[in-house]
Amino acid sequence: MSISKTIRLLLICAILASCSHEQSQEITLAETEQISYNFHIRPILSDKCFVCHGPDANKREADLRLDTEAGAYAALKEDPDQYVIKPGSLEESTVYHRITSEDPGELMPPPESNLALTEGEINLIKVWIAEGAKYEPHWAFVKPEKSSPPSVGDWATNEIDQFILKKMQSKGLEPNPEAEPHELIKRASLDLTGLPPSPELLDKYGDFNGDESYENLLDGLMADPGFGEKMAILWMDISRYSDSYGYQDDNIRTQWPYRDWVIHAFNQNMPYDQFITWQLAGDLLPDANKEQILATAFNRNHKYTEEGGVIDEEYRIEYVLDKTNTVSKGLLGITMECAQCHDHKYDPFSQKEYFEMFAFFNNTPEKGYEGDVSVSKPAKTPILWVDQKDLSGVLDFINYADSSKLSISVMGELEEARPTYILDRGVYDAPTTEVEPSTPASIMEFPEDIEKNRLGLAKWMTAKENPLTARVFVNLMWQEVFGQGIVKSAGDFGMQGDLPTHPELLDWLAVDFMENGWNIKRLLKQIMSSSTYRQSARIKQKHLKVDPENLYLSRASRLRLPAENIQDLVLASSGLLVRKLGGPSVKPYMPEGIWEAASSGRGELATYQQDKGDKLYRRGLYNFIKLTVPPPKAIIFDSSNRDRCEVGRTRTNTPLQALVMMNDPMVLEASRVLASKVLADHQTEKAALAAAFKRILCRNITEKESDILTAYYEDQLYRFQEHTDQVKAALEVGEYPLEEKDINSKTAAMMQVIVSMYNLEETITKS
Structure with missing residues (x-):
């Protein structure tokens, strides 16, 4: 039976009255007449009910399932006349009576679980049951469809804006004006190359007139080699790249x-x-050529043990588990690792399906242990050897001046397939049932007509019918640009993940991406050409009240740069940056003793050997990463420690970050070098300050800012003139040559002012 409009209205009013801002899933009933299982009900059941009544058969209570339609509509075994849920009937639905019971012995969830439904959640379930309790497949496991963009006003530049503006309007928001040209130039340059725009680039594009259009700016930035370096930061986190073995x-x-x-x-x-x-x-x-084989190093970036006495098979299994988890999280956006030991508690993945996925990676001839540190190789079997002939041929993009051979850990296949078993509780020495390579049926059945190996897995993953691959990557690109994906939990598109803020837009972009040849640069240009991207970052009171997290994008997001790009900005603006592409990792300045404190005292990396010369001024992407001692400055600025796959970084604000920017040798050295440069290039200190300001903050200085910084310069100049013994001590930082002509009070004073510029929030903030 159908609930009356009057009763439904009353229930909705109760829902809205009882919903608080603390709820993780926002309830928006004004946009739909029918409550959605995917967007309103499933998040509640997943949070409060699936632990005991979900996919995991081993933990299921009373043999009762709420995650499937069949389980929810079933009659109770102890009373066949009663149903778990009877669509359209609250009175005949046991769930309704249990969640509203005042008897602690009957109430669900039980009080001892420390879980409880809010009044708003109970009312939502009431309306849903009364309206038919319609179940839906999980949105992320349904093939995306390209719906028509909604018709909106003239603000929209492309289809992205049509979806964004429609949702914005439904929240009572309106878009910000377009950002100033210098803001867009800085924003686009940082997003596409990870580098600040030079003063020359700022002047060239100025007001985006004629040939120097915004579109041409985007094309030029994507043609810059820095584009690949900027994009590689994300992929190094996903592929858990490092320069040491860990353990x-x-x-x-x-x-x-x-x-x-x-x-x-x-x-x-x-x-x-x-x-x-x-x-x-x-x-x-x-x-397969050597470039294609080299690409498979993606799978081999996990940790390896070099400790004598370990059990070879135990660690070999660990390595295969890592490969499986990396692919599922990084490429598919699902938490398959939760099914290693038992059926997934929330998502429709069984332990059997986990080991069927595991089987794709279980046929490589790698070993769990290849010898202790005294005989360790810089690559583990299977190995790709690269010589000078390769570097002038198919691998000419590798930047390597040494004449010795290179060795890289890559993938290979055994001639005779290694059998794969479900491991009891996920333990390496507890095999049970043998399984064949396959994929979770809830995502997409593995076709019968393709290879049951990694190549077949790749074909399954890149099939246009696969509901996840394109969605997950499009979401990652959105996260790169806006700081947060359309799905906030970029590595979890499952039941416990966040719902998409703009589901129709996500699907439209995913399908459009596939239809246009999976073209990454086209996707980024499409996003960055939108009016949504080009908005000002100015924050109004209404923004903070209605949408403090900027989920609905009525303004540009203000985001601190990634750790690597903070280093890049400092080096580039000072003129120190060495724009060498690729090559071996480098060891920059490191706090004394921190490396050795975490070392065993054996092997090539027992002590820290800082690099010299140009190697000190490479981009942050190339900093040497030792897993047991990740670069401390980068970690302070929330970089990944690279011991596992990560698809997003947190952004924190801590006093340590300010201490780094005020005291780091690289920042002080860059300030000293830039001070010498601007004073030599300009006749007045005021002009020198303006030039430094433009290089660092990527805009012209205002009169008020000029007055403040000039006053600070004069204060510091007086200080150094009064204490000449402090001049050289202040300037002697870093290994870049300090010329005798620059050892003076003016350079020392200008250096202090430039340090303060690097410490401005605006400097290391996009938008």
Whole structure:
């Protein structure tokens, strides 16, 4: 039976009255007449009910399921006349009586679970049951469809804006005006190259007139080699790239040619479906060349033990588990690792399906242990050897001046397939039932007509029927640009993940991406050409009241730069940056003793050997990453520690970050070098300050700012003139040559002012 409009209205009023801002899933009933299982009910059941009444059969209570239609509509075993849920009937639905009961022995969830339904959640379930309790497949496991963009006003530049403006209007918001040209130039340059725009670039594009249009700016930035370096930061986090093996001895490894390949692939605009196919299974392609095999190093970036006495099979299994978890999280956006030991508690993935996925990676000849640190190789079996002939041929993008051979850990297949078993509780020495390679049926059945190996997995993953792959990558690109994905939980599109703020837009972009050849640069240009992207970042009171997290994008997001790009900005603006593309990792300045404190005292990396010369001024992407001692400055600014796959970083604000920007040798050295440069290039200190300001903050200085900084300069100048013994001590920082002519009070004073510029929030903030 259907609930009356009057009763429904009363229930909705109760829902809205009882909903608080603290609820994780926002309830928006004004936009739909029918309550959605996916967007209103499933999040409640997943949070409060699926632990005991969900997919995990081993933990299921009373043999009762609420995650499937069949389970929810079933009659109770102890009373066949009663139903778990009777669509359209509250009185005949046991669930309704249990969630509204005042008897602690009957109430669900039980009080001892420390879970409780709010009044708003109970009312939502009431309306849903009364309206028919319609179940829907989980939105992320349904093939995306390209719906028509809604018709909106003239503000929209492209289809993205049509979806964004429609949702914005439904929240009572309106878009911000367009940002100033210098703001857009800085924003686009940081988003596409990770580097600040030079004063020359700012002047060239000025007001976006004639040939110097905004579109041409985007094209030029994507043609810059820095594009591949900027994109590679995200992919190094996903592929858990590092320069050491982790675990106890943590010796050196040589996976950096893989990083060179990733930069090259992004700069060549390799289609995304090819990009991940080569990484998953380049070695299995017909007549595979060394570039395709090199790409498979993606799978081999996990940690390796070099500790004597370990059990080989135990660690070999660990490595395969890591591969499985990386692919599922990084490429599919699902938490398959939760099913290693038991059926997933929330998502429709069984332990059997986990090990069927595991089976794709279980056929490589790698070993769990290859010897202790004294005989360790910089690459583990299977190995790709690269010589000078390769570097002048198919691998000419690898930047390597040494004449010795390079060795990289890559993938290979055993001639005779290794059997795969479900492991009891996920333990390496507890095999049970044998399984064949396959994929979770809830996502997409694995076709019968393709290979049951990694190449077949890649074909399954890049099939246009696969509901996840394109959605997940499009969401990652959105996250790169706006700081937060359309799905906030970028690595979890499952039941416990966040709902998309703009589901129709996400699907439209995913389908459009596939229809246009999985073209990454086109996707980014599409996003960054939108009016949504080009808005001012100015915040109004209404923004803070209605949408403090900027979920609905009525303004540009203000985001601190990633750790690597903070280093890049400082080096580039000072003129110190060495724009060498690719090559081995470098060891910049490091706090004394911190490396050795975490070392075992054995192997090539037992002590820190800082690099010299140009190597000190490379981009942050190339900093050496030892897993047991991640770069401390980068960690302070929330970089990944690279010991596992990560698809997003947090952004924190801590006093340590300010201490880094005020005291780091790199920042002080860059300030000293830039001070010497601007004083030499300009006749007055005021002009020198304005030039430094434009290089660092990427805009012209205002009169008020000029007065403040000039006063500070004069204060510091007086200080150094009064205490000449402090001049050289202040300037002697870093290894860049300090010329005798620059050892004076003016340079020392200007250096202090530039340090303060680097410490401005605006400096390291996009928008």
